[in-house]
Amino acid sequence: MPRDLLAEKTLQSMPTLEKAEDLSPAPMSLFRKPTLLEDRFKKLADLRPYSLLLNRDDADDCDWLEHAAFDANEAASREKIEYRLRTCGELCTGIFTSAYATCSGSVSSLVKARKFPSVDSMASDRKRILIGHIIATKSKSPIVTDDSMAFPSDWRTKYQLGPSTGHDEEGETVCLHSLCVHPDFHQRGLGGVLLRGWSQRIRDSGMAKRIALICRERLVGWYEKNGFKKVGPSKCQYGGGDWVDMVMDFESAGEYEDC
Ligand SMILES: CC(C)(COP(=O)(O)OP(=O)(O)OC[C@H]1O[C@@H](n2cnc3c(N)ncnc32)[C@H](O)[C@@H]1OP(=O)(O)O)[C@@H](O)C(=O)NCCC(=O)NCCS
Secondary structure, rough: OOOOOOOOOOOHHOOOOOOOOOOHHHHHOEEEEEEEHHHOOOOOOOOEEEEEEEOHHHHHHHHHHHHOOOOOHHHHHHHHHHHHHHHHHHOOOOEEEEEOOOOOOOHHHHHHHOOOOOOOOOOOOEEEEEEEEEEEEEEEEOOOOOOHHHOOOOOOOOOOOOOOOOOOOOOEEEEEEEEEEHHHOOOOHHHHHHHHHHHHHHHEEEEEEEEEEEEOOOHHHHHHHHOOEEEEEOOOOOHHHHOEEEEEEEOOOOOOOOO
16 A cells, blocks of 8 residues: 555655756857957958969969068069969869958958959959968978078079979979068967968878978067978078078978878
8 A cells, every 4th residue: 555645744854855966067059269269350351362273373462461561671572473383283272251342341442452363253344352372382401591582683584493593393392482461451369370271271181290480580470370390590581581481380280181
């Protein structure tokens, strides 16, 4: 026979039920740092930037951007840019935005400043604006040298796979010679986005064992933040010298794993 709990007053003597403290872990966020993602989205929403490989048709735009971003003694010449884009455009990347000449906002003065090519679409008035680029070559040297920064004087008439200056197709080091963002768009994360995306592509495609570059001391921390290690003072005399060698070595521990 079942017990009469009410008659026994068992229920009244029991402690009242309380909601137990919830010890289960908080649901995992889809993104590790949602505020950073939100910040980046806001910073770049007006630009909607996108990346493309560069080729010789981009030489004029790269020349314009290079001279807008670098001091005159550091900027590569138009011919050097064209040499690099024609010889190894697959190592070079641009970051672009697009706009109509009638637009307002941060791109409006730029889109009117010069003749940009049309975006590849039905709207020929919509222009493709280069706002950042990376231009690189390959070298057999593990660090950037003055020879790797130069180019053969006869490059237009005599193609060489492994010349003593300029791009060496058999080199194992990708030398980053020029990374810049148009001054109107600095401090919005574009340089970092460009550099990290490009480095990842070079690394994962297996086209080199490392990336090397030279930079001014003030940018060492920025490159370190983006995966490079400081090697020490560079011997390069380009642009008056006083450069620092930086390297991202894909073979060093933990930096190259098969996925
Ligand atoms: C260098 C350059 C490409 C950076 O582009 P950018 O789009 O302005 O850079 P990002 O916005 O991605 O990075 C800026 C961030 O790095 C930080 N930063 C800048 N210098 C730094 C340093 N030395 N150490 C650590 N962080 C640094 C900034 O504080 C900023 O941080 P925040 O985003 O939290 O505010 C750009 O300044 C440029 O084109 N300069 C002229 C050409 C040049 O000198 N190129 C380098 C050749 S070696």
